Amino acid sequence: MASDTLSVTAATTMPDAPEPGAAPRAPKPPKRPRGATTFVNGDRVSRVGMVITTAALLIPTAYFLVPVLWLVVASTKSTGDLFSTPGFAFADFHLWDNLVALSTYDDGIYWRWAFNSVIYSVIGSALTAFVCALTGYALAVYRFRGRNVLIGIVLGSMLIPGTVIAQPTYVLLVNLGLNNTYWGILLPALVFPFGVLLSFIYAQSSVPIELIEAARLDGAGEFRIFAGMGLRLMSTGLVTVLLFAFLGSWNSYLLPLLVLTDQELMPLTVGLTGWSQASITIPGLQVLTVVGSLVSVIPIAIVFLSLQRYWKSGLTAGGVRG
Amino acid sequence: MTAVTARPTASRRRFTGAGKPWVPYLFVAPFVLLFLVFLVSPIIVAVWNSLFSQQSSGLGFGGTTTAFVGLDNFARALSDQDFLVSFGRVALYGLVQVPVMMFIAATLALLFDSALVRGRRFFQFAAFLPYAVPGVIAALLWGFLYQPSVSPLIQALSSIGVDANLLAPGTVLWSIANVSIWSYTGINMIIMFAALQAIPREIYEAARIDGASDLRIAVGIKLPMIAPAVLLTTLSSIIGTLQLFNEPQVLKNVTANISSDYTPNMAIYAASTLGKDPNLASAMAVILGVATLIVSVVVLRLNNRTTKRASDGL
Incomplete structure (x- = not known):
């Protein structure tokens, strides 16, 4: 749902963007002079205001952080302690035991799910970014019949949420014999109109036509110009597409839930919720679900938060600027 | 929605593929193909399937048959x-x-x-x-x-x-x-x-x-x-x-x-x-x-x- 939410936003904001082709804003806006507010309001008033505001912000911050904190604490507890000790207090440190249990349960099925999630996300997002790059580049560099129609289709289809066509997609995949296969999850994810739009915007602003002309005069073929030059020039935008596609695949739930019945092919989202469901009858699974959730969140959080610069510039380039 | 066309100043400098008019189509082909298969056809499949129904034949022997039922499924959904x-x-x-x-x-x-x-x-x-x-x-x-x-x-x-x-x-x-x-x-x-x-x-x-x-x-x-x-x-x-x-x-x-x-x-x-x-x-x-x-x-x-x-x- 997350990536849908995002793509719709960026799509529909486009008409308000004064110049879609403009370069993305510099990632760090210059710091405003500190005196700006204090000068007018008087130093003391502003400082009091600052303290009050910053203190008030601790409440929503606690709301956002506490559940994650609980997850960390709960991951270190044994099954017994999970139910008998206070939620935010550390009990006997069982994190290592829990990780061993997580890795060995059902012949290490957890790592199989993690491997699947990585396959779906890494291969899926790489292929998606490539398809988006090809399309966006062509829309920006060439003039051809049907180009405007294609742009209209890309924009319009961003309003179609993925989940609404999940069930029909599942029916289609069954007809194609692709249910219970890697391809059944990978292929539908490749249609990513938001990524096409971002690539288009980036290609417009970062691929100078003069350079293409020069390369043509040197006798380079169209595809070589794209692969050798276009991809490199669009790289910032493509990293953004890659990230959003990665996140979309990593979070994907409804389609894999419908399409996959084979445990060996499931991603983490489907596997972990399955454990959560089964933990009603198998109490030990509750702790494994907790630890498994924590382990699954850590890599994606690190990747996502450390690459903020890219996707933030993507949001700005996507025309979300009021 | 149509505001996202290229800047007009740029358009006179952009090509139709250096004398090979099929080049741009080659570039957009993968997306268009995937789009047709995984976005357009599910919608068609959904609309088509919604007009049919699986009916078990006779006393439940011999599997099911598919019959055209018109808007029957919609009526069932909306009366649910x-x-x-x-x-x-x-x-x-x-x-x-x-x-x-x-x-x-x-x-x-x-x-x-x-x-x-x-x-x-x-x-x-x-x-x-x-x-x-x-x-x-x-x-x-x-x-x-x-x-x-x-x-x-x-x-x-x-x-x-x-x-x-x-x-x-x-x-x-x-x-x-x-x-x-x-x-x-x-x-x-x-x-x-x-x-x-x-x-x-x-x-x-x-x-x-x-x-x-x-x-x-x-x-x-x-x-x-x-x-x-x-x-x-x-x-x-x-x-x-x-x-x-x-x-x-x-x-x-x-x-x-x-x-x-x-x-x-x-x-x-x-x-x-x-x-x-x-x-x-x-x-x-x-x-x-x-x-x-x-x-x-x-x-x-x-x-x-x-x-x-x-x-x-x-």
Whole structure:
């Protein structure tokens, strides 16, 4: 749902963007002079205001952080302690035991799910970014019949949420014999109109036509110009597409839930919720679900938060600027 | 929508493929092909399937046959009380969840945009962290926090004498809303914050010289200027609400108060898997798709009108 939410936003904001082709804003806006507010309001008033505001912000911050904190604490507890000790207090440190249990349960099925999630996300997002790059580049560099129609289709289809066509997609995949296969999850994810739009915007602003002309005069073929030059020039935008596609695949739930019945092919989202469901009858699974959730969140959080610069510039380039 | 054509100055310099007119088509072919197969044909399949029905022949021997039933599946879906109730439920949910989330997100964005906050990067990081937690995992996590046996929240509440049941029939909808608010406030805040940062600072200086307070500037100038970003994050949240699936589906595991057709998308999933009636599920998917489209168009119209009025006012 997350990536849908995002793509719709960026799509529909486009008409308000004064110049879609403009370069993305510099990632760090210059710091405003500190005196700006204090000068007018008087130093003391502003400082009091600052303290009050910053203190008030601790409440929503606690709301956002506490559940994650609980997850960390709960991951270190044994099954017994999970139910008998206070939620935010550390009990006997069982994190290592829990990780061993997580890795060995059902012949290490957890790592199989993690491997699947990585396959779906890494291969899926790489292929998606490539398809988006090809399309966006062509829309920006060439003039051809049907180009405007294609742009209209890309924009319009961003309003179609993925989940609404999940069930029909599942029916289609069954007809194609692709249910219970890697391809059944990978292929539908490749249609990513938001990524096409971002690539288009980036290609417009970062691929100078003069350079293409020069390369043509040197006798380079169209595809070589794209692969050798276009991809490199669009790289910032493509990293953004890659990230959003990665996140979309990593979070994907409804389609894999419908399409996959084979445990060996499931991603983490489907596997972990399955454990959560089964933990009603198998109490030990509750702790494994907790630890498994924590382990699954850590890599994606690190990747996502450390690459903020890219996707933030993507949001700005996507025309979300009021 | 059509505003996203290339800048006119650039178009005279762009080519049709250096004398090879088929080149651009080669470039867009993979996308167009995938688009046709995985976006257009599911829609066609859904509409087609919704007009048919699997009927067991005779006394149940010899499998099933497929028969054309016209709009029968639609009639069945629309006369299904639970399916209709699920629409009402997500509407109620959206009426509360979306404004609350937008209010928190806008307030945070305005605070971060003011000079009033120390340690902005830390606070923004905290607000954004939940978005990096996959929706399903967030639901699992909150699921634990809602269960009296493990939840420190409920334990804390009961120690001060409040006997909270976050999974009771009347409250569970808002417990689901809380998961969504927790997950998506951060991204909406970031989008609004990006819009705020793009406003030229000189505008505020003029207002300040006229004696406007920070609050006055925030409500009177900043908010109207990011109105498009606010309205459109709202639109995507409303669409997200109609599609609600992950959070209730996961929380269903910890409470009996979420039925298998709690939201329209869950009803589709249930009809497809539990009910083993893909034709009915297809009809439901078509209905949900049309409903989503109508809501989108209405909100976009509303947005256009508001934006126009805002620009007339300037």
